[in-house]
Amino acid sequence: MYPPSRQDYVSLNLPEPGSGSYNNSKQWRRQSFWRKWKQLSRLQRSLILFTLVLLFICGLASYSTVSKHLRDLTEKKQDSDRSSLLRPIDSHVLPEPANQGRLPLPEQPSQRKLSNKRGPPVLHNRLQNKGNSSEVEEKVADSKKDGGDGGVISWRGAVIDTEQNTDGDNKDVSPSNKDVKVSDKSGSRLEEVQEAFRHAWKGYKDFAWGHDELRPVSKSYSEWFGLGLTLIDALDTMWILGLKEEFEEAKEWVATELSFNKNVDVNLFESTIRILGGLLSTYHLTGDTLFLDKAKDIGSRLMPAFNTQSKIPYSDVNIGKGSAHPPRWTSDSTVAEVTSIQLEFRELSRLTEDPQYQSAVSEVMTQVHKLDGKLDGLVPMFINTNSGQFTHQGIYTLGARADSYYEYLLKQWIQGGKKENQFLEDYLQAVEGIKKNLLQKSSPNGLTFVGELSHGQFSPKMDHLVCFLPGTLALGAHNGLPAEHMELAKQLMETCYQMYVQMETGLSPEIVHFNMHQGSTRDVDVKLADRHNLLRPETVESLFYLYRFTKDQKYQDWGWEILQSFNKFTKVSSGGYTSINNVRDPEYPSPRDKMESFFLGETLKYLYLLFSDDLDLISLDRYVFNTEAHPLPIWSSTG
Ligand code: DMJ
Helix, strand or coil, rough: CCHHHHHHHHHHCCCCCCCCCHHHHHHHHHHHHHHHHHHCHHHHHHHHHHHHHHHHHHHHHHHHHHHHHHHHHHHHHHHHHHHHHHHCCCCHHHHCCCCCCCCCCCCCCCHHHHCCCCCCCCCCCCCCCEEEEEEEEHHHHHHHHHCCCCEEEECCCHHHHHHHCCCCCCCCCHHHCCCCCCHHHHHHHHHHHHHHHHHHHHHHHHHCCCCCCCCCCCEEEECCCCCHHHHHHHHHHHHHHHHHHHHHHHHHHHHCCCCCCCCEEEEEHHHHHHHHHHHHHHHHHHCCCCHHHHHHHHHHHHHHHHHCCCCCCCCEEEEECCEEEEECCCCCCEEEHHCCCCHHHHHHHHCCCCHHHHHHHHHHHHHHHHHCCCCCCCCEEECCCCCCCCCCCEEECCCCCHHHHHHHHHHHHCCCCCCHHHHHHHHHHHHHHHHHHHHCCCCCCCCCCEEEEECCCCCCEEEHHHHHHHHHHHHHHCCCCHHHHHHHHHHHHHHHHHHHHHHCCCCCCEEEECCEEECCCEEECCCHHHHCCCCCCHHHHHHHHHHHHCCCHHHHHHHHHHHHHHHCCCCCCCCCEEEEEECCCCCCCEEEECCCCHHHHHHHHHHHHHHHHCCCCCCCCCCECCCCCCCCHHHHHHH
C-alpha cells in the first residue's frame, strides 16, 4: 500500500467533505486564535479593534461612492441603448409624427413591431449628428477671405473667369460663397445631408478609393468601367455641399490618377451622363480647366459609338481601342440611352467650338422624331442600330429604357434657350400621350399613377424610375408650359411619396403595382422580386423641383422623412450606405452590399438642394440638370 508519510499528507490537506479531520482542524484554528487574543495586552487589543472599526467605516464610504458611479454608468448605457432602440433618429428635428400625411393602411403585423425596434441588425444606424454649424460658418468666413466677395477666386482655389462662363454661373453656386439666411430647421437639415455625404465618402475613401463603387458591407469595391465612377459622379455634389477638403482630395485624384487611355468597354449612356456630365458641370462650377480637358478626352473617346450604319449609336465603346459594338445578343440600343446623351454632347460642342459632338447627337433626335411606331408621342423601348427603326414595338412605359427620352426633350428645349420647337412639340405630345394612355387612379385612395401599356393591355405597374416625372412636369410648367402640368406633377408627387411611406422601412421598392379594383384594401402592392431599393434619386429629385416652384414646405418634410429612412435602414457603420433587398422588412432589409454612384451624384445632392432655401444655389433659370443631376448652363443665359 502507501508509505505512512504519504498517507498523513493526504488526510491533512485534502480532507473528504464531512470528514472528521476537516472539522477538527477548524476547531483547532478557533481555539488557537482565542488563546493568542487573550495573550495580548489591553492596549494592543484596543488598537486592533480601533483599526478594524476604522477600516470598516472607510470600506462603507468607498462602497457607496463606487456603487453610485456604477449605477450612473449603467443608467447612461441603458439610455443610449434605448435611444438607439426607440430613437435611432433625432426626434428633435423630426417635423411631424411618423404617420402624418400617410394614407390609412390596414395595420400589418410587422408595422406593429416597428415602433420599438432597432434597424437592421447588420447595419449601424445611429445618427451621427456632429453639429457642424461652426464648420459651416468657418467655410463662409474662408470663402470671404479667399475672395468670395469679388467672385474671382473661390475657396477651392479655382480661378474664376466670369467672362469665360458668360452666364457667370460660378459666382454663387455654393452656400460657402453666399450670405444665405437659413432657418434653424433648414440649417440642421443641410448639415444632416453633409454628414450623410461625409459618411458615404468615408466608406468610399477607406475601401474603394479610385474604384467605381463601394461595397460597404464587405468593405471592398466593385468595378464597372474601372474609372473611379463614384468619385467623378460626386465631384459637383461636394462643391455644392461646400465640402472643401473632400473636393480637393478628389480633384487631386482626377489630376494625377484618372486616365481614359484604357482598354475597357464602357456603356455610352452611363459614361456620358455620369463621367462626361460630371466633368462638365464641375468645370462650370469651378472654372478649373482640368475638368474641361478631361471632359474633352472622354467625350472624344466615346465618339466611335456613333459609327453605325444608321447613326443610332451602339451601346458600348472601348475607350482605349476606339471601337464600339452593341451588346452580344442584339444589334438594338435602348431608346432612353440614345436619346439621353444630348445635353452633354451639345454642351461639349459649345465649349470646344467643335460641332462634331452636337451633330452626332442631334442626328439621333432628328431620326427618332421622324420614326413611325410611336403612340401619341410615346416611344417603344428599343431601336435598331442597323435599320434605325424601333423594335419590340407595342410596349410603352415611362420607366426603364424610355424614361429619360421624355426628360431630355424638355431639357434640350430649355438648354437651347427654348428655341428648338421640335423638342417642345414632341414633349407636349408625349405628355398628352401619357395622360391618354398611361394615367390611372388607384383604389381605394385614388392615387394618380403612370402605368404601362403592352400591346393594348394596360398594366398598373410603375417603376420608381417614373418618379422623375413630377419634377420634369413642374420644370416645364415653370418654363411656361400649361399650368395643368403642374397640377399633374403635384398628384404624381404625392403618389411617389406614398410609395415610400407605405413601406415598413419608409423606403420605396424598385417597382410597385397599384390596385384598381373597387373594394381593394390598399393602393400599393409589391411583388417579392421588386422589393429592393437601390438608393435611387428620382423621388427626392422631384421633391426638389416641387419645393423650388411651390415653396410648400411639405415637400421638404417628405424629403426629410426619406433621408431619415435612408439613415435608419441603409447606413453601414464603417462607412457608406448600401442598397437593400427588402423594403418591407425593417427587421432585416437585407443589404445588397453596394453603394451606387448616383447616391452621391444625385440623391444626396437633390436632398441638399431641397433643404436649401437659397433659390440661387443652382438656379433653375440658369442651369438645367442632366439625368444624373449634373447641372449644365442654359445657353440663353450665356448671352
Ligand atoms: C441614374 O443613373 C440616372 O438618374 C438615370 O437617368 C436613371 N438611373 C439612375 C438613377 O436611378
